[in-house]
Amino acid sequence: MNVLTNIPLSQLTTMRLGGIASYVADVTTRDEIPQIYANAKKANQPVYIVGGGSNLIAHDEGFPGVIVRIAIPGIEQVEEDAESVTIRANGGEAWDNLVKYTVDRNLTGIEAMSGIPGTVGAAPVQNIGAYGQELADTFISLEAYDTREDRFVLLTWEDCDFSYRHSIFRGSEQGRYIIYSVKLKLWKRPPMPPFYNSLQARFDSMHITDFTPQIVREHVLAIRADKLPDPAKMANSGSFFKNAIVEQWQLDNIKNQVESVKAFDFGEGKFKIPAGWLIEHCNLRGESFNGFKVHDGNAVVLVNESATSYSQLAEARDHITSEVFTRFQVQLEQEPLELTPPTAQPIERVV
Ligand SMILES: Cc1cc2nc3c(=O)[nH]c(=O)nc-3n(C[C@H](O)[C@H](O)[C@H](O)COP(=O)(O)OP(=O)(O)OC[C@H]3O[C@@H](n4cnc5c(N)ncnc54)[C@H](O)[C@@H]3O)c2cc1C
Incomplete structure (x- = not known):
């Protein structure tokens, strides 16, 4: 150590x-x-x-x-049958190395999540997702150190209670588990259209009709390189806001203002609206406040151009959320977690 x-x-x-x-x-x-x-x-x-x-x-x-x-990096195949392969990866492995490993073996299931920064251990925390796939789709189980019970435990898909960019690890059990390894089940069949809108549009425009995990990976990486700033060159945390999940009345209200609103059915009478769309339609794209800039290419990304303190970020965030709320009556929620200093009982509460 x-x-x-x-x-x-x-x-x-x-x-x-x-x-x-x-x-x-x-x-x-x-x-x-x-x-x-x-x-x-x-x-x-x-x-x-x-x-x-x-x-x-x-x-x-x-x-x-x-x-x-x-x-602690490491990836291994643990099971195989006629249709699928189960992979276990350690928490310290880079997420994109795991995607590449599966794509190189022609396995389908996480190829659309190519290029997401970070580690395998963090992937279940917010149920990472991109271009129509999310971790929960292939997740089997994980092994974690339970700091409450002082022992390693196995948590299943049901235990993790995954939902959109959420799980117990950033909800009810935040700080309790240290994720050591993750098990995923990948498919031997090729990826099937229709793909996520922007990916499908790209395939259509390039007349691509034969799909492999490798083709999906290449095109997702190309789209991401166009749309997302590289954190090694421009400080950022990717999407700074979660996409908004709204009720019918909120969607109607937005439609009254901008008829062409991009909204996706989220089930149970709710709709998902890209946070970037809402920010852009408040004319904030490319705007700078307090050392932060709303990224020109993707309004959901906040780039730290020169800020050195958390309060500068909080002011920029609050400015954006209040503009969006004033115009659309939608409350945006911050996606990145906060590494907050401990308060009382730190060992139990802060991990
Ligand atoms: C340019 C860019 C693009 C991005 N694109 C996407 C995207 O398309 N989709 C998406 O979902 N996310 C995206 N993200 C967000 C981010 O990459 C993911 O959330 C990723 O899973 C974070 O991994 P990390 O290792 O950096 O975690 P960290 O930021 O270090 O940690 C995040 C949280 O996870 C906890 N954690 C980390 N490791 C463990 C562990 N082993 N056990 C228990 N808890 C742990 C931490 O305590 C913290 O609370 C993007 C970020 C950037 C900068």
């Missing part, structure tokens, strides 16, 4: 904000997970798990405790 001291959180998160973390521990074996947790507990130090920091906003106060990174 490698432990560093006094590390700026701005170096561990792609939005590049945040003060000093007292310790950063890279665990390199499964056994080190309970060890670091027990040591931190004995020293009364709170613990927080950080992967690639691509969905995490750190605060100026930093973190007076131990940031743990699961530096």
